[in-house]
Structures are given as structure tokens and as C-alpha cells.
Amino acid sequence: MNDTKPVQKYQQKIASLKVQLLRLDRMRPGSLSRQYNVCGKPGCRCKDPQKPKRHGPYYQLNYVFRGKKKSQYIRAVDVVTVRAELANFKKFRRLTDQWVGLALQRADWELKSKA
Numbered sequence: 097m098n099d100t101k102p103v104q105k106y107q108q109k110i111a112s113l114k115v116q117l118l119r120l121d122r123m124r125p126g127s128l129s130r131q132y133n134v135c136g137k138p139g140c141r142c143k144d145p146q147k148p149k150r151h152g153p154y155y156q157l158n159y160v161f162r163g164k165k166k167s168q169y170i171r172a173v174d175v176v177t178v179r180a181e182l183a184n185f186k187k188f189r190r191l192t193d194q195w196v197g198l199a200l201q202r203a204d205w206e207l208k209s210k211a
């Protein structure tokens with residue numbers, strides 16, 4: 097019987113996911129949104145009746161970690177860094193999801209092959 101083949105296939109795919117996971121470094125969960133605000137100062141440009149010019153952009157990061165919702169402002173100079181971290185987290189999630197999928201297939205295959 098040559099039943100080790102599928103297991104090897106799963107192992108190889110999982111090994112390649114691990115390599116990609118090791119390459120990930122900085123990451124953070126969440127999403128970044130851009131906002132323009134109106135302030136409370138009387139006569140401010142943001143409340144100009146003809147051509148209001150709102151303040152901003154402000155970048156707000158929202159995320160949930162361990163069940164807690166968090167929100168923080170991100171400085172414009174940090175937006176590029178934060179976007180890269182957010183992208184890395186998405187990649188992390190995608191890779192671990194694939195890993196779990198393969199692990200399930202492999203485990204089920206092994207259960208069936210022993211029956």
C-alpha cells in the first residue's frame with residue numbers, strides 16, 4: 097500500500113505555509129479610516145458658509161483584540177507603516193486559515209485511512 101502520499105502532500109503544503117509565516121514581522125489587526133472633522137471654534141474655516149474646509153485628514157485605527165474594541169488616531173506620517181502592518185496581519189490570518197484547512201484534511205484523511 098502506498099498511502100503515505102497524501103500525507104506528504106499535506107506536510108509539504110503546511111511546510112511552505114510555515115516558511116511564509118516566518119517571513120512575517122510587524123503586524124496589527126484592524127482597519128484604518130480617513131476622517132475630516134468640524135471643530136467648535138466660532139468662525140473657523142471648517143464652518144465657512146460658502147466654502148467650508150474641514151480639518152483633516154485624520155486617520156483612525158479600529159480593531160478588536162481579545163474581545164475588546166479599541167480605537168486610536170494614527171499620525172499621517174505613520175500611515176504607510178500602519179498600512180503595511182495591517183496587510184501583514186491579513187496575510188497572517190490567511191496563511192493560518194490555510195494551515196488549519198490542510199491540518200483538518202490531513203487529520204480526516206488519516207482517520208479514514210485507519211478505518
Ligand SMILES: [Zn+2]
Nearest residue numbers: 135140141142
Ligand atoms: Zn474648525
